[in-house]
Amino acid sequence: MEITYRPIGVIHSPFTDLKEMPIQPTSAASAPGIAEVFPEFADGLKDLEGFSHVILLYHLHQALWVELTVTPFLGSAKRGIFATRAPTRPNPIGLSIVQLLRVDGNRLELGNIDILDGTPLLDIKPYVPDFDRPKKTRAGWLESERGKVKDARSDDRFR
């Protein structure tokens, strides 16, 4: 079974190289960016401005191979890909929860992104605490890495 999608837009960011990037929007190195939605989809942005955060789904177009176990940027052990946010996933869909600063026509001004410039955008969803904020969470192997995301940057392991 094949599932085919088409980009609804493109991400613009200061990050032009997979090396030395922030590894998450909460990294200190993250930077403002733009999600440009193609004009034919702009009507779908109505009512989005009142949300402080959006969930972006995008195609990790520079993920060129699949690896089911990887050594992620945090920690030094090999982990199952579905227990990480690394890009070499069977379906390379990226997800970031980012601050929405302003909607200007078909452009979303975003406060803190960790996304490569030119990345194809697949979907935008409103972030809704009632839906998306589970209580009493435990972050598995990442518990011992808490607080480290801020200073971590990518290297060239997935390039």
Add this chain to the structure above:
Amino acid sequence: MEITYRPIGVIHSPFTDLKEMPIQPTSAASAPGIAEVFPEFADGLKDLEGFSHVILLYHLHQALWVELTVTPFLGSAKRGIFATRAPTRPNPIGLSIVQLLRVDGNRLELGNIDILDGTPLLDIKPYVPDFDRPKKTRAGWLESERGKVKDARSDDRFR
């Protein structure tokens, strides 16, 4: 530009009809379910068991048309599709943050899902509060609907 994905597995749930479903995992009507990952991807599940919650991405295979403005299940006004979680999106990718109860080989036992039985699974990501829990959020038009997700169920408007 076309982007092609293949399912990594399938969701099993008690929900066999798009009508009368929970509209989110946090709805009272949500129920336990299973994410079955195809055997060839099972190695990717290593280390997932320590996480209390996972983010599921899936193909909304029963979303048969695209509508850029919709009347969602909460509220009565027409909204831009990207300001809702409705299924008639240009790329019908569903997202749920659900409780992970147990990993049993290639099967994830999930505590509370809002997903139609037989839905093709695209990706599994660990839920990580350090990455995924923004502070000081505002939920736009959904602020006035807070607390209503619990009792809301779907009807046949997207069927």
